[in-house]
Amino acid sequence: MVVISWLLLLIGVLESFATEWNTQDYMKREHSLIRPYQGTGMTIPNWDFMGSTMVTNNYIRLTPDLQSKQGALWNSVPCHIRNWELQIQFKVHGNGKDLFGDGFAIWYAKERMKPGPVFGSRDYFQGLAVILDTYSNHNGQHNHQHPYISAMVNNGSLHYDHDRDGTHTQLAGCEAKFRNLEHDTHISIRYERDTLTVSTDLVNKAAWKQCFQVNEVKLPTGYYIGISATTGDLSDNHDILSIRLFELDLIDDPKDREDRSQIVPSAAFYDPPRERVEDLKQHSWSGIKLFLLMLLGALVLIACVVIIIMLHKKHQENARKRFY
Structure with a gap:
């Protein structure tokens, strides 16, 4: 009995460990990409690629470790699943030790195959972007370290500000050391009943570690999955090893049967804007300048009052002399 009890306990532990990593939901092959990648010729069924992308x-x-490269990989089948989890195995590596960049972005967007300035894809997009930013010298230091993972939901009106690492439009973010690792690195993006959860496995333990979770995120159905990357003056190899999309097996909810095809992407909560160290210094210097200007104004005012008093006394003395 003791042996059986220990075996049952071991099986339970192993099952609980596995559920942290392997989802029991349904992998959708039309939205997934696993080896071998190529179909006939240089085409990949259900996927298109552009720019510097090499299969x-x-x-x-997506990009080699060379300057000024841009590449992207996009699913050609729109995703009509209401609740899903996207698991991506990737590798970011290069020769740079202190300076490297720029990073890559994972998209769930209305438009596909649109090159642009946001990690190889278009700005003012509609949908969700999960950004893995590696640029460690990004136009002034920030109050977070790089690499950095963040999420942005856009209805087409928001601009991604590279100078501020998108911190003025991000939902949430976390630091994640995923660059130049010898073992496999994975990211999970889970969208379950308007809750967005981003998790990683960067330590080769086959278990997810939550990066952040955001509630009340509204995403339409019928958008496209894509991944894009870019390099500038700094560079890295941005490699995608596998993409797996799972339809979540959830308890039936009438809300899941609602038509979500026409809603506008939105989020109820955003991180408060976080300033760069450079901005903080500028604001500090602005405060000093304001104080000095106020001090100078006070001194000028005092000097004017003193001069007026002296002129008044002089006028009174002259008046008394004339009287006598």
Whole structure:
């Protein structure tokens, strides 16, 4: 009995461990990409690629470790699933030790195959972007370290500000050391009943670690999954090894049967804007300048009052002399 009890306990522990990593939901092959990648010729069924993207037997390289490169990979089938989880195995690596960049973005967007300035894709997009930013010298230091993972929901009216790492429009973010690791690195984006959860496995333990979770995120159905990357003056290899999309097996809810195809992407909560160290210094210097200007104004005012008093006394003395 004791042996059986220990075996049951071990099986339970192993099952609980596995559920942290392997989802029991349904993988949708039309939205997934696993090896071998290529179909006939240089085409990939259900996927298109552009820019510097290169397909090999072992990985899909969005950008090589060279300056000024831009590549993207987009699913050609719109995703009509209401609740889903996207798991991506990736590798970011390069020769740079202190300076490297720029990073890549994972998209759930209305428009696909649109190159642009936001990590290889268009600005003012509609949908969700999960950004893995590696640019460690990004126009002034920030109060977070790089690499950095953040999420942005856009209805088409918001601008992604590279100078501020998108912190004025992000939902949430976390630091994540995923660059130049020898073992596999994974990210999970889970969208379950308007709750967005981003998790990672960067320590090769086959278990998810939550990066952040945001409630009340409204995303339409019928958008496209994509991944894009870019390099500038700094560079890295941005490799995608696998993409798996799962339809979540949830308890039936009447809300899940609502038509979500026409709603506008939105989020109820955003992180408060966080300033760069450079901005804080500028604001501090602005405060000093304001104080000095106020001090100078006070001194000028005092000097004017003193001069007026002296002139008044002088006038009175002259008046008394004339009287005598």
